[in-house]
Amino acid sequence: AQSVAQPEDQVNVAEGNPLTVKCTYSVSGNPYLFWYVQYPNRGLQFLLKYITGDNLVKGSYGFEAEFNKSQTSFHLKKPSALVSDSALYFCAVEGGATNKLIFGTGTLLAVQP
């Protein structure tokens, strides 16, 4: 069965520092991987996806993610964090023959000024 794990409930980082939000996956076959961000009382906003091709995927708002097949990871990164990046981040994998998304448990990113 397809699954993703986000091992950190919360990540704290100072503004201007690089940030990493971790995600590992377990899939049969080639993975379709996604990152979404959720602000309070809002829906999810699409950040980026990996389908195939370059392992480094660039997305919205300066975020990028690196697909690592050997480590089965898809960590989200940003070189310089902003206070406005503070939100809940979800990693997701598209499940099997359907296009259903299976979400991780979410990681709360807190960027301190």
Added chain:
Amino acid sequence: GAVVSQHPSWVICKSGTSVKIECRSLDFQATTMFWYRQFPKKSLMLMATSNEGSKATYEQGVEKDKFLINHASLTLSTLTVTSAHPEDSSFYICSATGLGNQPQHFGDGTRLSIL
């Protein structure tokens, strides 16, 4: 592009009331729409998948008679919570996707509070 509108954003109603939530894709044809439920500080739980013109596919444990889903057109899906009770209080989010490898685009969610 790829805007999904969800309405209403907030509903407070009495126990026993039925509540309808609308999900519209504003600038693309949504061949598939999804309905999720999110509990506080928790991940999203997929409730059902609906394809335009066909019956929704419900996830295990989700009561289809309780949560009625209609996807009558390529731009509109509705979720009706029938005879809602306090335990149905939650944040409900829809998403939509079109043809090809499009990612799911999400509405802003509906906060449902049943008194």
